[in-house]
Amino acid sequence: METINIHEAKTHLSRLIEKAARGESFIIAKAGKPMVKVIPFDQPSEVAQRRLGFLVGQIVVPDDFDQMGSAEIEELFGA
Known part of the structure; x- marks a missing residue:
């Protein structure tokens, strides 16, 4: 991929816009x-x-995926 200096980019902005529009x-x-x-x-x-x-x-994905491990989680949080 080509690298262009910012000064050159300011000088040739129109040409560079056309280049980008072509997919480059x-x-x-x-x-x-x-x-x-x-x-x-x-x-x-x-x-x-x-x-x-x-x-x-x-x-x-099991049907009870959102409930898996709920007993252990409740125990960890003291519920």
Whole structure:
């Protein structure tokens, strides 16, 4: 991934916006230290790319899951 100095980013902002809009991500750095990652607006972030339901059919959650260990928990809290 390309790293661009903040001064260059300010100078060529329009060109860099077009580049990001085409799907090309890049990093803006200040004094060589990465500061921000620029990605296209419609590109999902890494967090949004999580796969829900990928364990369907591989595990079984018991019907009484929310009650499991309740006696021990009550005993620990003195109920």
